[in-house]
Amino acid sequence: MNKAVKNLFHYNGIIHVHSTYSDGTKSIPRIAAIAGELDVDFLLITDHNTIQGKLDNLEGWYGRVLVGIGCELNDPQDHNHYLAFDVKETIPYPLPAQEYLCRVRQQGGFGFVAHPFENRSSMPEYPPYPWTLWDSDCFDGIEIWNQMSEWMEGLTHRNKYLRALHPRRSIVAPKPETLRKWDELNNSRKVPAIGGVDAHGHIHKLWGFIPKKIFPYKVSFRTIRTHVLVSEKITPETDYRQALNILYDALRAGRSFISHNYLGDASAFRFWAENGSEQATMGQSLKWEEGTALRVSLPTAAECTVIRNGLRIARKSGKGLNFPIAEKGVYRIEVRRKKRLWILANHIRIL
Structure with missing residues (x-):
């Protein structure tokens, strides 16, 4: 492995989590304790239209887990949901989507x-919440893989029992239209991606009057992970504000990748580009040369x-792979294991 890439520090975490500050079922300290029982380095809370948990000083280290608090914003029609991070004040509700994008x-x-x-x-009590404001350039990135959305969208009367018994197995891949839009946007500007679990710990009634908690927080936390690569080491001895800044810088830049933890630990995955003199990893650019x-x-x-630029151009199997690049473009990698999507890497630009 390239030395510059090898020297980056890796951290994996859970993004898009709701607590009792909105419609979740557990407190932030309890959710952090659950994350601490797993191999999770960071946890990002996104309660609906509030950062009250942050204002109540609940950001920080919980054992070895770093907790940051953002929010999930939406417009008056309950569309255009936006996961906002590193905001200092609660953004008023309701506002048009373009307005809260600007305020963030x-x-x-x-x-x-x-x-x-x-x-x-499939569940009238949980209608869809799509994004419609694609002509705006004020959003930074996209949650391309949402565990709860995928599970609910695939639910039918025939399969609900199997999906309830094996919820992690039923998470397969992001929607094709999401990946197409992500690639399309990245052809004109950098739009990094994350994966989210959308965890609430809700109890659903799939069998009439018999309640079933399909995705307890711990089960959700064993599905979609977002991994970051940073140049500075983060430990519980690091001031949590500094640690969050390091984490947020990586997410902003797209120095990250997404994995489905059900298929295995992807922590050792690396994707980079190199020419004769320079290297670039995810979220970065590199000058093309022979x-x-x-x-x-x-x-x-x-x-x-x-x-490349949204089109599949090569496929190989192995553990350490090399793909020569003949032309400039915006490149990313998808990895499949056991014939299922395992890893999605953010783009590298070859200029």
Whole structure:
């Protein structure tokens, strides 16, 4: 592995979590304790239209888990949900989507479009909340994989028992239209991606009057993970505000990738580009010259697909892979294991 890439520090975490400050079922300290029982480094809370948990000084270290508090904003029609981070004051509700996008930036914050192409009818009490404001350039990134949205959208009368018994197995892949839109946007500007669990700990009644908690927080936390690569080491001895700044910088820049933890630990995955003199990892750019190549290092052998400007151009299987690059473009990697999508990497720009 390239030395510059090898020297980056890796942290994996859970994004898009609701607590009792909105419609979740557990307190932030209790949710953090659950995350601490797993191999989780950070946890980002996103209660609806409030950062009261942050104002109540609940950000910080909970054992080895770093907790940051953002919010999930929405417009008066309950569309255009936006996961906002690094905001200092509660943004008033209700506002038009373009207005709260601007206010997040005015506070020095950033955010990700949540479950952008949500479309479901299996649970009338949980209607879809799609994103419609695609002509705006004020959103920063996209939540391309939402665990709860996928589970609910795939729910039918015939399969609900199997999906309830094996909820993690039923999470398969992001929606194709989400990936197409993500690639399309990245052809004109950098739009980093995250994965989210959308955890609430709700109890659903799939069997008439018999309640079933399908996704307790711990089960949700074993599905979609977002991994970041940073140049500074973070430990519980690091001031939590400094640690959050390091984490947020990586998410803003797209120095990150997404994995489905059900298929295995993806922590050792790396994706970078190099030419004769320089290297670039996810979220970065590299000048094309003769000999430029994409490189992938995996924790175990798997199938890698290279996507350039939204089109699949190469596929190889192995553990350490090399893809020579013949032309400029916006490149990303998808990794499949056991014929299922395991890892999605943010783009690298070859200029």
